[in-house]
Each structure stands twice: as C-alpha cells, then as structure tokens.
C-alpha cells in the first residue's frame with residue numbers, strides 16, 4: 199500500500215494543523231483542463247485531493263456537483279480516462295494522497311477487482327463510495343484491500359453510537375464526517391455542533407476525521423479546521439469551474455484562487471486560536 | 475442461472491415466499507445501497523414495518539381503509555368481446571382502474587400512510603411518473619391531514635397535466651424536476667435528496683416495488699391484495715386457476731401484486747410486459763430485456779446503462795413505465811425463470827389502448843395497454859379454452875392528451 203494518506207496526516211499532526219481536502223470532479227470541464235486543475239491543487243495548498251468520479255444519478259449531491267458531473271460526462275470522462283488523469287498527476291506529485299469519490303455503479307460495471315487493480319496502478323490511495331454503506335461493502339473492501347487501497351467510510355449526524363462501530367469496522371486512512379444531514383452544497387456547517395461529533399468518530403475509529411459537505415467559505419473552513427483533522431471543500435471549487443466557464447475565464451486559475459484562500463484559512467486557523 | 479441464485483434462505487428451490495432474506499435480497503438483487511445519512515432511517519423503517527406487519531390491529535386498519543375508502547375488492551371482469559376478437563379463450567380484467575384515484579397505486583399508499591402515522595412522521599414526500607402515485611399519495615395525505623411534496627419530472631408534468639392539477643387540488647405541492655432526463659428516475663433522485671436533508675420528520679412514500687429494502691418487499695405486500703383477490707375471484711368464476719396471468723412492469727408494483735399469490739401455482743404461466751418504446755433497437759424502457767445488473771436508487775437490479783455504468787435515459791410513451799430500472803424481485807424472478815418478461819412498443823400499446831376502449835368500454839391507462847398488447851400471443855398459447863387474467867392497473871383518462879397528440883396513429 200502507498201501509505202500516502204497515513205504519511206500526510208502524520209505530517210499534519212507534526213505541523214500542529216488541520217489539512218485542507220480539495221474535491222474536484224474528474225474530467226470537468228474536459229480532460230486537459232481537468233488535468234491543469236488537478237496539477238494546480240498541491241501548490242494552492244491542498245493536502246489531500248478527492249477526485250470525483252462523475253455519475254449520471256448522484257443522489258447525495260446538490261446542483262453544483264450534479265452539473266460538474268454532467269460537464270465531465272459530456273466530455274467523455276470514464277474510469278479509464280480518470281486513471282489516465284491520475285497517472286499524469288502522479289508524474290508530477292508523488293506525495294499528495296488522492297481519494298476517488300463517487301457512486302457504486304461505474305465500479306460494478308468495470309468489476310471491483312479490475313477497478314481496484316487499475317486504480318492502484320494509476321496511483322490512487324483510497325476510495326469513498328457514497329451509496330455503499332458498510333452492510334454492502336465487503337466485496338468492494340476485499341477488492342480494495344488486495345491492492346492496498348483504503349475504503350474510507352462516511353459517518354453522519356444520523357450515525358448513532360451503535361452504528362458508529364459498524365461504520366468503523368474495516369475503515370482505513372481517515373473517516374469522512376458528513377457535517378450536515380443533506381446533499382453537497384446545501385446547508386452550512388455548524389462548527390460548534392460538529393466538534394463533539396468529531397471527537398466521537400475519532401474515539402470510535404482511532405483515525406483522523408475529515409469534515410465536509412457544508413463548507414464553502416474560508417471562514418467556515420477555518421472554524422472546522424479548529425476542531426477536525428481536515429476540512430473538505432467540494433461544491434465551492436466545482437462552482438469556481440462553472441463560474442469561470444460562464445465568464446469565459448480559465449477554470450484552472452479560478453480553482454487555484456478559491457483553493458488558495460481556503461487553504462490559507464485552514465492553515466492559519468489554529469494559530470489564530472492560540473495567539474489571538 | 476446457478477443454483478446459488480435460486481436456493482433461498484431455507485434452501486427450498488421453489489419457495490418464492492422466503493424472499494427477501496435478512497439483508498433485503500432476492501437472490502443477488504435488492505439490498506440497501508443508500509448513503510450513510512439514510513441508512514439508520516432505512517433500518518428503522520424495516521423494523522417499524524416488520525412490527526406493523528405482525529400486528530393484527532394494523533392489518534385490520536389497512537383492510538378497513540381499502541374497503542371503505544378505496545372501494546375494494548375490485549371486480550374481476552370477463553372481457554367477452556375482446557376474448558372473441560382474440561379468437562377464443564376467456565380473458566378477465568382485474569379492475570384496479572376502478573379503485574379510488576383510478577389505479578392500483580392507492581393500495582400501497584394506504585398501507586404506507588398508516589405506517590408513517592404509526593411511526594409518528596409528520597411530512598410525506600413521494601416521486602411520481604405518470605402522476606398516479608403522486609395523486610394517490612396526495613389523496614391519502616389529504617385524508618389524514620399530512621403535508622405532501624411530490625417530485626415529478628418536468629417532462630411528465632407536461633405530459634400528465636391533469637394529474638398535476640389533481641395533486642394541487644388535493645393540497646400537495648408538486649415540484650417539477652429538471653435534472654437529467656426530467657422523468658421518473660430524476661424525480662426519485664430528487665425525492666432521495668429531500669429525504670437526506672429532512673431526516674427528522676419526513677416519510678418517503680415510494681410508489682413502486684423498488685428502492686432500498688424494505689420498500690420492494692413492503693410495497694409488494696401492500697399490493698398483493700390484487701393477486702389474493704384475483705385468485706379467489708377466478709377460482710369462483712371458473713372453478714380453476716387461470717392458465718396465465720399478465721401485467722405491465724414499470725418499477726413492478728402492480729405486476730408483483732398480481733403475481734405473488736400465484737408464484738407457487740407452477741401450472742400458471744406468468745408474464746410481465748416491459749415497455750420497448752420505439753423498439754428494442756431504438757429508445758426503450760425494458761430493463762430486463764435490454765439492461766444488465768447494477769446499483770441505482772438503493773438496490774441492485776437490472777438497469778439500462780452504458781458500457782461505463784452510466785444510467786441511460788429510458789423512453790416510453792407511458793410515463794409510468796419510463797424508468798431505467800425494475801424492482802429487484804422481478805430481476806430475480808427473471809433469472810430463475812418463473813416469470814417471462816415480454817415487451818410492447820409505443821405503437822403496440824396505442825393500438826391496444828384503442829382496441830380495449832372500443833371492445834370493452836374501458837379506456838385503459840397507457841401502462842396497462844402494454845399488457846393488453848401482448849394478449850394475442852398469451853391467449854393463443856393458453857388455447858381455445860384457456861383462461862387469462864390481465865391486471866388492468868389503471869384507467870386512461872390521464873392519457874387522453876398524450877394519445878390525442880399522437881394524432882392518427884391512435885385513431
């Protein structure tokens with residue numbers, strides 16, 4: 199296994215700060231520009247990258263990511279092209295963990311084993327499957343384990359103590375805490391309410407906890423970074439692509455700008471808590 | 475398929491009543507593929523339904539509402555002129571079109587609304603294609619004074635306009651869905667998104683035998699009143715079981731409701747009819763005949779999808795059949811071979827729609843017309859003294875504009 203996720207969270211602990219996890223949609227708006235977006239993320243301050251696998255029916259996503267997926271699909275994105283994209287990224291960056299995030303059917307269609315083999319070969323580190331709860335996950339977890347890929351689980355406000363034990367079983371890398379009951383890009387995170395939840399998930403899993411779903415602004419990201427091991431931002435970055443396309447501007451530059459602001463807020467948040 | 479597929483939890487190959495298993499599986503289909511946010515709700519629903527199912531008070535409440543409000547039992551009509559036209563045999567219609575609100579959908583809505591009340595839920599959401607399920611849901615919400623939001627694809631809002639008016643009149647809020655193909659699958663995505671965001675108070679009243687466990691089993695159970703009545707009625711009328719039974723299949727609720735009580739009657743041939751739209755070479759909605767297994771909307775089943783596992787848009791003239799998937803129990807019944815799944819095109823359904831109206835004085839729903847369209851072959855196979863029961867799942871008033879728009883083709 200690559201160990202990139204573990205190494206990155208160890209490094210963050212050493213630096214005494216939370217990580218910034220950037221979600222972008224693979225292939226959005228097309229292969230070349232998506233590659234440029236991806237390559238720009240580490241320099242903009244992304245500590246971990248979540249690479250969205252576009253799906254026709256993303257039932258847990260709001261309009262921003264739905265539209266991003268449609269743009270990517272219209273440009274011909276499929277798993278093969280996503281692996282090509284990841285390989286290009288790995289030629290430039292060997293350290294930033296990349297987690298593939300999406301829905302089960304494209305993986306099922308390829309076959310779990312073939313998917314796991316190709317994903318590991320392309321340089322992926324983990325997988326998040328939104329519509330695959332622990333009860334249905336064993337066949338996928340087996341295939342990923344065999345290739346040293348982490349199956350990262352989701353915990354939510356509706357996950358009670360008994361379920362948390364189920365969620366924590368066989369999870370690796372980190373746990374993704376969905377901060378709001380809702381779709382991506384919907385309700386805003388309440389960092390105060392999230393703090394005890396993060397503790398709960400950390401204690402049950404023994405793993406770092408990344409918090410996402412309701413974070414759009416640098417202020418929100420900073421607030422979450424005070425209490426979680428990482429803050430995930432997705433819709434705001436996918437919206438940056440949409441906004442740039444509409445304005446006839448460069449999407450990669452727009453994503454870099456948005457990501458830099460968010461990363462800076464995450465990096466300095468605990469320092470401000472101590473000094474000011 | 476292999477024996478591993480057909481052997482049930484208690485290993486009797488032909489025990490069709492042993493499914494689903496504890497994991498919500500029919501063979502390798504079904505399951506609970508939902509986001510973690512919904513998982514505790516789906517588990518809670520499973521427990522609540524199991525308790526209600528075992529409670530005679532709940533069952534009596536459902537039966538009473540079906541009797542006094544829906545108008546059950548629905549009659550079994552001998553379609554004499556149509557039978558003659560088809561050259562012999564006796565074709566019966568199970569008249570679900572005579573139910574309050576004009577389709578079988580209300581059977582399931584009565585059961586689920588009583589369950590939602592029992593669970594203390596205070597807000598109801600639903601998806602709808604043809605609008606029949608939306609109307610039935612809006613109706614039971616009015617009956618019990620619960621707020622109701624119905625998601626409906628924008629394309630369907632247009633082609634089923636009378637049902638939109640009915641839902642609004644009944645006090646429901648109809649939210650048109652413009653994402654994707656703007657039809658039933660997208661309405662279901664949007665309803666699931668609503669549920670994810672409103673976990674505290676909301677009950678999602680799914681309209682077909684699809685979705686995550688326990689919905690496929692629960693909706694089936696609430697619809698088996700169709701088959702239970704039909705079986706007793708045909709025994710009464712003919713003194714024997716039918717040679718064949720037939721129903722149209724969208725998500726599969728009217729079909730499984732008719733089929734289930736007949737599954738153990740091995741001599742009874744069972745036919746489901748999928749919508750093949752423009753024909754199997756063109757755009758269609760036949761998941762079993764033209765799709766392959768995958769995961770969508772919380773369950774593993776046959777789906778229309780491209781080589782990359784992206785769901786493709788279904789097409790049918792009938793909004794209620796315009797769905798790229800099918801309930802998981804049908805996927806399993808297809809694999810084990812107990813049910814034969816045929817297809818009917820838009821044009822065939824229109825012809826049958828017209829024929830049934832003229833010969834029987836019954837304007838069928840375009841959905842039901844797909845089952846009617848396959849009658850010639852089914853009646854012929856049953857022979858001159860054969861008895862066939864067709865599920866007349868709904869009435870066609872809602873389809874008049876769509877049929878008129880087809881112009882001469884329909885006349």
Ligand SMILES: Cc1ncc(COP(=O)(O)O)c(C=O)c1O
Pocket residue numbers: 577578579603604605606607681682683722723724725726727728729793794795839841842867868869
């Ligand atoms: C009259 C009628 N029949 C059949 C259907 C198809 O649904 P199902 O396959 O669940 O019975 C519908 C759906 O809207 C309908 O309105």
